[in-house]
Amino acid sequence: MLFAGALWGLCLASTASAVTVYGQIPFGQTSAASGTATGDVSAATATSLSAAYDETLLIPPTPPQDQALNFTLNLAAANTSVNGLSIMQHGSFYGFSIEMSVVTQLMGKNASHLQVPFLNLMGLLQQRSGGVNIRIGGNTQDFAVYVDEIAGGHATAKEKSDLKNPTQTPAVLYSKELFYIASNISTLVNVKWYFGIPFNDTNWRLQIAEYSQSILGENLLGLQGGNEPDYYLSHGHRAEPYGPFDYFGEFSQLIEEIRKNPNIPVKNMLIGPSLASGPWTPEQMWETNYIEAFKDSLVAITMEHYPSNNCFVQFGVGSFVDPQKTFPNFLSHQAALDLVEPYRHTSNLAREAGKPFIMFETNSATCGGLPGISDSFGAALWALDYGFTMAATNFSHALLHVGGQNVYYNSTFNQWTVGAVFYSTLIVAETFGKSNVSQIVDTSNNGLFTPSYAIYDNGTLSKVALFNFMDDPTGAHDITGTITVAAGQVPAEVHVKYFAATSVSVKTNLTWAGQTLGNKFKVDGRLKGELEIVKIACDQGANLCRVPVKAPGFALVFLTDPTATAAGEDIVTFQTSAFTKTANTATVDPSVLATSNGQSAKERSKLGSTSAGSASGAQGMRALLPGLSVLLAMVGGAGVVMLAGIR
Numbered sequence: 302m303l304f305a306g307a308l309w310g311l312c313l314a315s316t317a318s319a320v321t322v323y324g325q326i327p328f329g330q331t332s333a334a335s336g337t338a339t340g341d342v343s344a345a346t347a348t349s350l351s352a353a354y355d356e357t358l359l360i361p362p363t364p365p366q367d368q369a370l371n372f373t374l375n376l377a378a379a380n381t382s383v384n385g386l387s388i389m390q391h392g393s394f395y396g397f398s399i400e401m402s403v404v405t406q407l408m409g410k411n412a413s414h415l416q417v418p419f420l421n422l423m424g425l426l427q428q429r430s431g432g433v434n435i436r437i438g439g440n441t442q443d444f445a446v447y448v449d450e451i452a453g454g455h456a457t458a459k460e461k462s463d464l465k466n467p468t469q470t471p472a473v474l475y476s477k478e479l480f481y482i483a484s485n486i487s488t489l490v491n492v493k494w495y496f497g498i499p500f501n502d503t504n505w506r507l508q509i510a511e512y513s514q515s516i517l518g519e520n521l522l523g524l525q526g527g528n529e530p531d532y533y534l535s536h537g538h539r540a541e542p543y544g545p546f547d548y549f550g551e552f553s554q555l556i557e558e559i560r561k562n563p564n565i566p567v568k569n570m571l572i573g574p575s576l577a578s579g580p581w582t583p584e585q586m587w588e589t590n591y592i593e594a595f596k597d598s599l600v601a602i603t604m605e606h607y608p609s610n611n612c613f614v615q616f617g618v619g620s621f622v623d624p625q626k627t628f629p630n631f632l633s634h635q636a637a638l639d640l641v642e643p644y645r646h647t648s649n650l651a652r653e654a655g656k657p658f659i660m661f662e663t664n665s666a667t668c669g670g671l672p673g674i675s676d677s678f679g680a681a682l683w684a685l686d687y688g689f690t691m692a693a694t695n696f697s698h699a700l701l702h703v704g705g706q707n708v709y710y711n712s713t714f715n716q717w718t719v720g721a722v723f724y725s726t727l728i729v730a731e732t733f734g735k736s737n738v739s740q741i742v743d744t745s746n747n748g749l750f751t752p753s754y755a756i757y758d759n760g761t762l763s764k765v766a767l768f769n770f771m772d773d774p775t776g777a778h779d780i781t782g783t784i785t786v787a788a789g790q791v792p793a794e795v796h797v798k799y800f801a802a803t804s805v806s807v808k809t810n811l812t813w814a815g816q817t818l819g820n821k822f823k824v825d826g827r828l829k830g831e832l833e834i835v836k837i838a839c840d841q842g843a844n845l846c847r848v849p850v851k852a853p854g855f856a857l858v859f860l861t862d863p864t865a866t867a868a869g870e871d872i873v874t875f876q877t878s879a880f881t882k883t884a885n886t887a888t889v890d891p892s893v894l895a896t897s898n899g900q901s902a903k904e905r906s907k908l909g910s911t912s913a914g915s916a917s918g919a920q921g922m923r924a925l926l927p928g929l930s931v932l933l934a935m936v937g938g939a940g941v942v943m944l945a946g947i948r
């Protein structure tokens with residue numbers, strides 16, 4: 302993205318009062334020393350640097366006066382009579398894109414010190430969707446350099462600043478440990494991976510391809526060839542002339558290099574072109590015949606896009622985006638419609654070519670996110686609506702970017718913060734589930750503040766999604782969606798899970814079906830509180846179910862009892878309790894990992910912790926639910942600070 306950047310998917314932060322935050326210098330600023338915030342800053346200063354620390358509460362937009370509050374969805378019982386139904390979707394629709402430079406903060410310092418909150422969060426998704434897809438890469442991948450070893454056994458480290466990189470991302474050094482981290486995570490939770498091949502020049506450095514294939518095997522989904530190539534010229538990574546045909550030529554060179562390389566046995570897992578809605582339109586790229594020419598080498602067609610940015614505030618670049626004025630743009634279905642519009646044609650081309658179409662990197666705003674917006678309940682509703690709209694437009698996946706580079710953490714502080722949009726990924730995972738035969742269609746018929754969707758599973762109407770983007774604590778803008786089933790019959794009752802908070806602007810007390818991950822700094826990656834599923838009786842005589850949704854709010858309406866299917870078997874939970882202040886990492890013993898297949902609860906019950914303070918850690922191991930066992934480990938001052946949002 303222009304000026305690169307991101308917004309948190311997972312936003313991890315620390316209660317530290319002293320956190321070192323290094324700023325980034327975007328394109329246009331050349332001095333390595335002129336970062337916005339280089340050096341130690343207090344948490345108060347950090348507040349001004351990243352929405353991750355920001356406490357801004359925006360004023361919710363005034364709800365419209367003329368909005369119809371009640372509407373009826375006449376839905377077909379079977380998928381055979383629905384126009385515009387999507388391709389088959391997966392619960393893993395939403396995944397994450399994680400900047401190389403922040404992998405260790407987020408996932409663990411090395412393969413034997415994995416971050417337990419991270420594992421838990423992935424476990425929550427796996428429980429709902431069967432698995433999670435994660436891309437490791439971003440702007441940092443293009444300049445990445447392999448080294449045999451990094452001092453202290455680290456997986457990544459930063460080299461000197463690279464002045465050619467627009468985000469002033471220092472070249473990232475990585476060792477094989479990076480792939481071992483990924484691989485060891487995959488033994489615990491069903492995470493599959495994308496990596497990216499450095500593309501800053503055509504003196505190909507192919508170790509990422511070699512080691513990711515040899516170490517990750519089937520857990521590797523694909524290898525990106527070029528990241529936002531439409532910005533290479535303006536970011537100073539290529540000399541004029543550099544257009545779609547030049548990138549096309551380089552991509553074919555890469556294919557040839559891979560063909561010749563015996564250490565890259567799988568030749569056909571490339572990903573591209575990953576344009577960033579910069580100077581090249583997708584159509585200009587397709588004029589090169591990219592898809593047809595490379596279809597035998599490609600596993601997916603990708604694009605990257607963000608709707609907004611905070612680059613002016615962060616770096617004095619571009620023009621000021623006023624969060625208060627911008628907030629309403631996120632609180633309407635129009636946001637999602639506008640975001641997919643440039644890609645409708647591409648989505649069809651990908652489908653015709655038999656390739657998945659992936660939004661490879663996205664989130665609400667680049668350059669650190671917009672204060673007051675990016676971590677609000679409103680942003681979570683936006684991300685949810687955006688995800689559904691992408692799915693309805695036949696995107697196969699979308700990866701929410703977790704950025705943040707040059708992040709330093711003070712390991713005596715603990716606990717994570719999860720960005721509001723993490724809930725959106727949970728809800729999308731639950732909506733599409735594990736069947737792989739879920740389809741979605743946009744059924745919005747009541748204006749832009751109240752979009753709705755129908756979800757068919759294995760051919761049958763199974764769920765309805767209802768949004769209310771309006772904000773009105775008086776209840777005067779609560780809506781009622783009435784569901785009728787054409788050529789069928791509504792059930793006697795529906796089961797409703799609500800995504801709730803008191804306002805679109807709040808960042809705390811978000812709940813999904815009554816449960817919360819916890820507020821800022823309180824997150825260990827597990828849901829807290831009682832599961833609340835609201836049963837609403839339907840009028841079978843009139844063939845309708847009335848489902849109220851608060852302003853603001855979201856309802857996922859299940860036509861069959863969602864608790865009826867046994868979900869227990871693959872709940873993956875990693876115990877994380879702050880038992881000791883001395884231990885500062887959650888530790889996974891690699892010998893334990895070696896024997897764990899990440900699937901069997903029985904196996905897992907044997908696992909233990911070897912980290913410091915493991916005596917008290919061991920007390921933390923207990924069954925959480927009947928038939929489920931818990932892994933390891935404890936987090937003392939699990940020192941993770943992750944300034945999500947910056948990259």
Ligand SMILES: *[C@@H]1O[C@H](CO)[C@@H](O)[C@H](O)[C@H]1NC(C)=O
Nearest residue numbers: 369370371372780781847849
């Ligand atoms: C909307 O539907 C609810 C529930 O059926 C009803 O109580 C309310 O009066 C309706 N409001 C309007 C404006 O029709």
Ligand SMILES: *[C@@H]1O[C@H](CO)[C@@H](O)[C@H](O)[C@H]1NC(C)=O
Nearest residue numbers: 443444445446465472501502
């Ligand atoms: C590409 O990146 C590598 C590693 O950071 C660096 O050594 C090389 O000089 C870069 N190439 C160009 C043309 O900048």
Ligand SMILES: *[C@@H]1O[C@H](CO)[C@@H](O)[C@H](O)[C@H]1NC(C)=O
Nearest residue numbers: 410411413414453454455886
């Ligand atoms: C992984 O990191 C931990 C904590 O810093 C360290 O004790 C351990 O030696 C590292 N492992 C390797 C293999 O370097």
Ligand SMILES: *[C@@H]1O[C@H](CO)[C@@H](O)[C@H](O)[C@H]1NC(C)=O
Nearest residue numbers: 412413481482484485488891
């Ligand atoms: C886990 O990581 C260690 C290195 O710390 C590596 O030796 C081992 O092979 C990894 N396990 C898997 C399954 O990748």
Ligand SMILES: *[C@@H]1O[C@H](CO)[C@@H](O)[C@H](O)[C@H]1NC(C)=O
Nearest residue numbers: 385386387388649693694695
């Ligand atoms: C999505 O794909 C289906 C075919 O599976 C097609 O019928 C539908 O029109 C496509 N939707 C869009 C928005 O292109």
Ligand SMILES: *[C@@H]1O[C@H](CO)[C@@H](O)[C@H](O)[C@H]1NC(C)=O
Nearest residue numbers: 317318319320711712713714
């Ligand atoms: C980390 O936090 C502790 C506890 O407040 C403080 O004493 C120490 O100076 C901090 N270290 C750094 C590097 O900020």
Ligand SMILES: *[C@@H]1O[C@H](CO)[C@@H](O)[C@H](O)[C@H]1NC(C)=O
Nearest residue numbers: 391393431432735736737738
């Ligand atoms: C769904 O797809 C995933 C990924 O391809 C696969 O692992 C899983 O077994 C599939 N599930 C079903 C029910 O087919």
Ligand SMILES: *[C@@H]1O[C@H](CO)[C@@H](O)[C@H](O)[C@H]1NC(C)=O
Nearest residue numbers: 735736737738739758759760
């Ligand atoms: C879909 O329905 C068919 C027919 O009822 C059944 O045989 C099949 O197992 C179902 N598939 C899934 C993934 O539920």
Ligand SMILES: *[C@@H]1O[C@H](CO)[C@@H](O)[C@H](O)[C@H]1NC(C)=O
Nearest residue numbers: 380381386738758759760761
């Ligand atoms: C309806 O769902 C069934 C089962 O998933 C699938 O085989 C069929 O292709 C779907 N039909 C349409 C029109 O999407």
Ligand SMILES: *[C@@H]1O[C@H](CO)[C@@H](O)[C@H](O)[C@H]1NC(C)=O
Nearest residue numbers: 802803807808809810811820
């Ligand atoms: C969040 O919930 C807690 C406990 O119910 C309550 O004390 C607190 O005031 C709530 N905070 C906000 C901002 O609603």
